[in-house]
Amino acid sequence: MFVRRLLYLLREAVANVLTNRTTTVVAVATTAFTFACVGVFLLLYVNLRALASSLEQDIEVMVYLQDDLTEQMRREIEQQLKADRAVGSLTFVSKERALADFQTQFPSESHLLQGLGQNPLPASFVITFAVESRSSEAMRRWATRAQSISGVTQVQYNQEWVEALAGMVRYIEVAAIIVGVILSAASVTIIANTIRLALYSRREEIEILGLIGASTTFIRVPYLLEGAALGLLGSALSLAILKAGFELFRHEIRSASRFLGVDTLLTFFPLDMCLVLVGVGLFLGCAGSFLSLLRFGEGRV
Amino acid sequence: MVWPLTPVRLLPLSPSMIQLFHVSKYYDRRMALSDVTLEIQKGEFVLLMGPSGAGKSTLLKLLIGAERPEEGQILIQGRSLSKLRSSEIPLLRRKVGVVLQDFRLLPKKTVFDNVSLPLLVQGASTAEIRRKVAEALRAVGLDHKKDHVPPGLSTGEQQRICIARAIVNGPIMLLADEPTGNLDPELTSEIIDLFKSINARGTTIIVATHDPNVLAQVSRRVITLDQGRVVSQEQVCS
Numbered sequence: 001m002f003v004r005r006l007l008y009l010l011r012e013a014v015a016n017v018l019t020n021r022t023t024t025v026v027a028v029a030t031t032a033f034t035f036a037c038v039g040v041f042l043l044l045y046v047n048l049r050a051l052a053s054s055l056e057q058d059i060e061v062m063v064y065l066q067d068d069l070t071e072q073m074r075r076e077i078e079q080q081l082k083a084d085r086a087v088g089s090l091t092f093v094s095k096e097r098a099l100a101d102f103q104t105q106f107p108s109e110s111h112l113l114q115g116l117g118q119n120p121l122p123a124s125f126v127i128t129f130a131v132e133s134r135s136s137e138a139m140r141r142w143a144t145r146a147q148s149i150s151g152v153t154q155v156q157y158n159q160e161w162v163e164a165l166a167g168m169v170r171y172i173e174v175a176a177i178i179v180g181v182i183l184s185a186a187s188v189t190i191i192a193n194t195i196r197l198a199l200y201s202r203r204e205e206i207e208i209l210g211l212i213g214a215s216t217t218f219i220r221v222p223y224l225l226e227g228a229a230l231g232l233l234g235s236a237l238s239l240a241i242l243k244a245g246f247e248l249f250r251h252e253i254r255s256a257s258r259f260l261g262v263d264t265l266l267t268f269f270p271l272d273m274c275l276v277l278v279g280v281g282l283f284l285g286c287a288g289s290f291l292s293l294l295r296f297g298e299g300r301v
Numbered sequence: 302m303v304w305p306l307t308p309v310r311l312l313p314l315s316p317s318m319i320q321l322f323h324v325s326k327y328y329d330r331r332m333a334l335s336d337v338t339l340e341i342q343k344g345e346f347v348l349l350m351g352p353s354g355a356g357k358s359t360l361l362k363l364l365i366g367a368e369r370p371e372e373g374q375i376l377i378q379g380r381s382l383s384k385l386r387s388s389e390i391p392l393l394r395r396k397v398g399v400v401l402q403d404f405r406l407l408p409k410k411t412v413f414d415n416v417s418l419p420l421l422v423q424g425a426s427t428a429e430i431r432r433k434v435a436e437a438l439r440a441v442g443l444d445h446k447k448d449h450v451p452p453g454l455s456t457g458e459q460q461r462i463c464i465a466r467a468i469v470n471g472p473i474m475l476l477a478d479e480p481t482g483n484l485d486p487e488l489t490s491e492i493i494d495l496f497k498s499i500n501a502r503g504t505t506i507i508v509a510t511h512d513p514n515v516l517a518q519v520s521r522r523v524i525t526l527d528q529g530r531v532v533s534q535e536q537v538c539s
Contacts, residue, residue, distance in 0.1 A: 005421065215388070
């Protein structure tokens with residue numbers, strides 16, 4: 001009984017699509033391009049975020065110590081830093097080690113330090129952060145806190161770079177949300193208009209169904225299914241367009257020698273995110289349909 | 302929820318199919334029905350006569366819950382329509398067959414599909430649909446046309462398909478709004494005979510018409526409306 005009704009509703013939904021073939025194709029194509037525009041921002045966001053996260057992993061913070069610290073004081077500072085949950089790993093670099101590193105890294109400049117007589121480089125702790133504390137905001141807060149530890153002269157990390165990147169990711173995030181909302185509303189409107197056309201072309205049938213005792217749900221379901229199908233097809237097609245564009249872009253980057261290796265950093269949406277995007281398309285399609293059904297009139301549908 | 306086939310407890314013995322008490326209906330400020338009180342018994346064949354604009358169609362619309370009265374009360378089998386929730390209206394309509402002047406058939410669907418529609422929306426099984434559609438088509442004499450589509454049929458045949466659709470799920474009453482408006486006198490006679498045979502099986506029938514040919518063929522109760530008011534109720538013998 002239920003299967004027969006379901007089959008009827010599915011058949012009606014397919015009939016709706018076939019009756020308004022041109023409108024359906026235009027709606028799917030327009031929805032696909034609209035979703036693709038949102039997708040470009042999302043893709044940019046996903047990649048910049050991945051880049052920021054990979055850079056944050058490499059960031060080391062230098063905690064410079066006073067020259068006159070006793071071994072006991074140095075150990076106390078080390079214990080204090082190790083006890084901090086934000087600290088992932090900690091390495092002590094003595095004054096001698098710092099000098100040796102400098103001489104290794106900058107052999108041609110090492111004579112500059114010889115003229116000073118004594119080793120001017122301070123001892124330090126090199127710190128990397130725990131995964132959950134790698135945001136620029138967390139780092140900034142931690143640096144301020146570490147700076148106030150007695151015996152610490154300076155805390156240094158590549159603050160500007162991290163913050164600039166984090167800022168850019170934030171801007172892209174906001175832009176993606178704004179563009180996403182606007183274009184999603186546009187998609188809903190496009191689908192709503194397509195469904196409205198279908199409703200008007202079949203208004204007599206809808207009236208007949210009402211007259212013979214069809215429930216509101218029975219009348220609405222084919223149109224909701226049609227909206228869902230439009231949204232689903234639109235979002236799936238937009239993913240295909242984005243994937244093609246993405247591969248083309250990656251190919252271009254690969255062939256341009258000055259961006260050597262950058263192509264390996266680029267990633268497309270993972271499968272679960274693709275499924276979520278298709279699901280969002282389906283939901284927006286249903287929403288568009290529902291809006292049209294409401295506007296078409298409670299009394300008739 | 303199932304539309305009750307028997308009257309509610311307060312009126313257990315009432316043989317009335319339809320009762321209207323001081324019913325008025327306005328469209329904007331124009332009065333379509335004014336203070337209409339009448340009663341139609343179960344199994345009656347009633348003609349609603351009157352000129353265009355008399356309120357015949359409005360009365361039928363009120364009986365299927367397509368319109369709500371501004372004043373008064375309508376009872377069907379003892380149950381007040383004003384107390385029906387919107388979601389219960391389809392349940393009422395499944396018990397009322399409706400035949401219209403313009404047939405309202407789906408042109409792209411076959412006769413079988415058109416007639417089976419009321420059963421489908423109720424969730425009848427395939428076997429039940431086949432059996433009842435065959436019975437309804439046999440009753441209107443068109444079982445051999447089940448695979449045709451309506452545009453390929455004559456107007457008389459289309460009206461009979463419409464009647465088959467209205468009776469396929471065994472309604473408690475059949476409402477017909479100008480069912481012979483598009484038909485010549487010979488076809489009118491056929492359709493009236495069909496209504497008589499349906500009525501003979503116990504279905505209450507109300508036919509709204511201003512066609513004197515119908516009146517000439519029906520020796521039944523006639524309710525005459527004019528400007529929204531009941532002006533006469535009489536038993537007519539042809």
